[in-house]
Amino acid sequence: MNLVSKHRSGPEALVLGFIGAGRLARAMALALQQAGLPVARVGSRSAEGARATAAMLQDCLPCDPQDVADHCDLVFITTPDAAIARVAESLSWHTGQGVVHCSGATPVAVLQPAAAAGALIGGFHPMQAFGADPQAAVRSLPGCTVAIEAAEPLLDIRLHELAQRLGCAGLTLPPGVRARYHASGGYASQHVHVLLAEAVRLWQSWGATEQQALDALLPLLRGTLASLARSGVADGMPGPISRGDAGTVRQHRQALQAVDPDMRDLYDRLCVRGVALARTTGRLDAAQARLLEQTLDAPPDQNE
Ligand SMILES: NC(=O)c1ccc[n+]([C@@H]2O[C@H](COP(=O)([O-])OP(=O)(O)OC[C@H]3O[C@@H](n4cnc5c(N)ncnc54)[C@H](OP(=O)(O)O)[C@@H]3O)[C@@H](O)[C@H]2O)c1
Incomplete structure (x- = not known):
């Protein structure tokens, strides 16, 4: 367990990355950057998708998903829900990094392949609808609730800190209620x-x-x-x-x-x-x- 390297702590110490360069990734990456937490790498299914999102950010490298997994302390998997398990299975992960998906209903257990490699796994779901306009999406984040699920206390603390930096309220859900919680948003x-x-x-x-x-x-x-x-x-x-x-x-x-x-x-x-x-x-x-x-x-x- 070492979500960050030995001599650094707090969310600033995390090298952040996204896999899946869509609406949520753009909104969250821009909002994190505005909160002083820059995103270092973005990977996606298409190189063009990764390039377009990285271009909106400062000093962010577009790369392939394995590069994100290799170089980031905390990786947000922001693909469509149906692709999360496949991404978790198909990449190599390493001990001590955080691997988190942003789906409301998907169980965190789909990230088990990353946990098997020693990663800390979790969920980080903002209860908000993000459209295609990234700036409007960023403006809609403050005040949202973010459902956080992480069995490992250090990851739980880091995710709550990130939610707070985004101006959101972190919410720890009891086990087994993700789908109910997400249905409520409907x-x-x-x-x-x-x-x-x-x-x-x-x-x-x-x-x-x-x-x-x-x-x-x-x-x-x-x-x-x-x-x-x-x-x-x-x-x-x-x-x-x-x-x-x-x-x-x-x-x-x-x-x-x-x-x-x-x-x-x-x-x-x-x-x-x-x-x-x-x-x-x-x-x-x-x-x-x-x-x-x-x-x-x-x-x-x-x-x-
Ligand atoms: N949008 C929302 O309102 C919202 C709100 C809360 C939570 N979420 C959650 O956030 C996640 C992403 O949703 P979204 O709305 O941002 O979806 P989206 O706009 O459709 O974006 C998903 C991105 O994932 C990429 N992708 C698809 N398959 C991939 C794969 N196998 N490997 C790597 N990248 C892949 C696609 O990239 P390419 O462009 O490169 O093909 C696409 O740009 C979902 O889990 C969703 O439930 C969304």
Whole structure:
């Protein structure tokens, strides 16, 4: 165990490298550099990918993945999830270096081939979505949570220090919950897109455009985010369910059924969860909840 050489300590002492020169690597490498922690080497599947990312950084060598493994104290494997195990298996690793992947759901155990060679293995997953614009991605990092998993305490400490230097909050996950933790992110990201796609379809059903829908709905979404941050998931919930307004729910179901029964079905399922959530706050009494549940159980044509 020697994540750094004998006479140096702290994150500054680490020679940092990335394998997999994509969106996350560019964001993290630039952010680390801005935090005074330069990235020494970047390797990727294509030489061009490594060159393009290294060119954004100061004094960073584009090289092949084995060079990164040979020369770096801490290597971030930032390939797509499906390639992480293959990269770990196909390269030679050495004793005392850190080898970490940045996937949310992938078990750290896929890095076992590196551990077998004496490396310290771990996970470092920022709970953020990084797009193609590296500068925007860098700006979106501070304030994020980074899930850190490392059995070896020295690697755990170094990864928490790196998270802190990036302006992020390091989070140690209990064993066995990575996939659950990562699925939770879908509700704050991917599924929001899916829900807004439903809303946009409604606007399009009367001939409006997606842009018109978003112009109207994004201010509402921003208000919802502010309310969530202020009041939490249950207390801040707006809408007819939280008011016990079965009449409006009935009208919604009727309208949605006419556009698409599947859309009405999804609405019903979300409302059922909404009733349970509103009940936790005491804003709905048992009678109001029962009326809402009966309304949601009724065949949609009986709602007319
Ligand atoms: N993007 C996000 O929002 C985000 C957020 C949190 C965590 N993550 C995690 O970060 C990791 C990377 O995601 P990403 O979004 O940055 O992916 P990405 O943009 O698709 O980039 C992946 C890069 O890996 C390279 N690559 C593919 N196969 C390889 C191999 N066998 N060996 C070496 N390099 C290889 C590709 O390089 P070439 O260009 O050279 O072909 C590609 O540029 C994943 O584990 C993902 O779960 C991503």
